[in-house]
Amino acid sequence: MILSRRAALGAMGCGLIAPMTARAINIDVTPLSFPRGQTTQGGWAQGQAPAGWSVTLDGALIPTDAQGRFFVGFDRDAAKGATLIGTAPDGTQAQAALTITPRAWRIEQVNAPFRPPALPDAEFTRIRSAELARITAARALASASDGWRQDFVWPAKGRISGLFGAQRVYQGAPGSYHGGTDVALPTGTPYVAPADGVVVLAVADTPFTQEGHLLMVDHGMGLVSAFLHSSALLVREGDRVTQGQPIGKVGMTGRASGPHLHWGLRWREARLDPLLIAPALSAG
Numbered sequence: 013m014i015l016s017r018r019a020a021l022g023a024m025g026c027g028l029i030a031p032m033t034a035r036a037i038n039i040d041v042t043p044l045s046f047p048r049g050q051t052t053q054g055g056w057a058q059g060q061a062p063a064g065w066s067v068t069l070d071g072a073l074i075p076t077d078a079q080g081r082f083f084v085g086f087d088r089d090a091a092k093g094a095t096l097i098g099t100a101p102d103g104t105q106a107q108a109a110l111t112i113t114p115r116a117w118r119i120e121q122v123n124a125p126f127r128p129p130a131l132p133d134a135e136f137t138r139i140r141s142a143e144l145a146r147i148t149a150a151r152a153l154a155s156a157s158d159g160w161r162q163d164f165v166w167p168a169k170g171r172i173s174g175l176f177g178a179q180r181v182y183q184g185a186p187g188s189y190h191g192g193t194d195v196a197l198p199t200g201t202p203y204v205a206p207a208d209g210v211v212v213l214a215v216a217d218t219p220f221t222q223e224g225h226l227l228m229v230d231h232g233m234g235l236v237s238a239f240l241h242s243s244a245l246l247v248r249e250g251d252r253v254t255q256g257q258p259i260g261k262v263g264m265t266g267r268a269s270g271p272h273l274h275w276g277l278r279w280r281e282a283r284l285d286p287l288l289i290a291p292a293l294s295a296g
Contacts, residue, residue, distance in 0.1 A: 044098050044106050052113040054177055054285035056085045058161070061098045061106075068097050075233055083160050083233040085279030086112050088177045088189060117189065120178040123269045136221065143220045150213035150228050151236060151278070159208035159231030162255055164290040167239065168203040168262065168273050170195045176285040192238070192276030193286040199243050199271040201262040205253040206275070206290060207231050216245045223274075224265025229253060233279075240274035241265050 043065075049057030061067050061080040068074060069084050076082045086094070096108045174194030213228035220226050225242040243263025253259055264271045277284040 044096065044108055046108075050288050051086065051110050052288070053086060053090050053115045054088045054283065055112075055288050056083065056279065056284055057110075058083055059096070062100065065098045065100050068099075070094050077158075077233075081161065083235055083279065085235070085282040085284045087282035088117075088191075088285075090282065115177065117177045117179060118175065120174060120180055120190065122180050122182050139221055143222075146213060146215075147226075147228075153210075153212045153230060154234075155210035155212060155230035155232060157209045157230060157232035157252075159205075159229075159255070160233045160235045162207040164206045164286075165204070165255060166195070166286075166290050167206050167237075167259075167275055168195055168197055168201060170197045170201075170273075172196075173270075173272055174274070176283075176287065191278075191283045192240070192274045194272045194274050196270065196272045197262045199261075199263050201271075201273075202246075202258045203239065203260055203262060203273050205229060205255055205257050205259050206237060207255050209237070209253055211247050211249050211251045211253060211259075212236070214245050214247060214249045216248070219265040222267045224263065224268065225260075226266075227260050229259070235277070235279050238274075238276040238278070240276065241268045241272065243271075 043062050045060045046057050047060065049055060051057060059067070059082050061076060061082065063078065063080040065076070065080060066073065067076055067082050074082050074084060084096070090112045092112055092114060094110045094112060096110060098106045172193060173196040174190055174192075176190060176193050178190045180188065180190050209229040209231040211227065212230045213226060215223070215226040223238070223240040225245055227239040227242060227245050227247070229237045231237065239260055241263050242260040242265065244261040245259070246261070247253055247259045262271055262273045275286050277286050277289065
């Protein structure tokens, strides 16, 4: 038997549209429910299925905890729709058709070179390949943490100088879109863990060519924070961190035109907008 209720979750206020505090009225798609989140490009949702049920999103298995809670995210370039299916041990299914609201993205001019000018192309490629391999390996680690269930806080508060999803142009050269949110702050300003997690990468030695001194924290369920351009890191790989704990200091290492904290969020391969998971800051 298939229990199906197609909810237009998205633009009209009858779905997962939440205030920036990420608390929403519970939306019931019996027997699935979606208490929190926003179904939009760069958005996310925390869901609830009956304990013991399996959950898939567009055919991909989604992990659930012992109470049936789960987390899903929607990439900056996510399609306009997704299908969530819950399956009971006896084969009974519940299906929700999610409408993913599209967003408009602005263009940002960045006064920094697309790649380090002192490095020949071949040398840059060699170094960058090794850096990306470390990042990929860190993302592959599945840490046990319940941080994904918390109300996230901003790692540092200040003027937003770069928005998630914006098309970047580096000194006239088009680059990829901006994968996080930038907060302009003086070098040395401490930043904290936005939620509980496990440190899966801490680049404290030689800074990466793009990210500089990079710190990555796994909040569980495939949700990972990345903090770029740090001047110093206060934790090491394998450390467990708690929400509000100082974990690094703001800087401008790597590719940066001034001191700031870049906070990126990723669920599996989907890049998420920090402004949709933590209380709003003012853009500048």
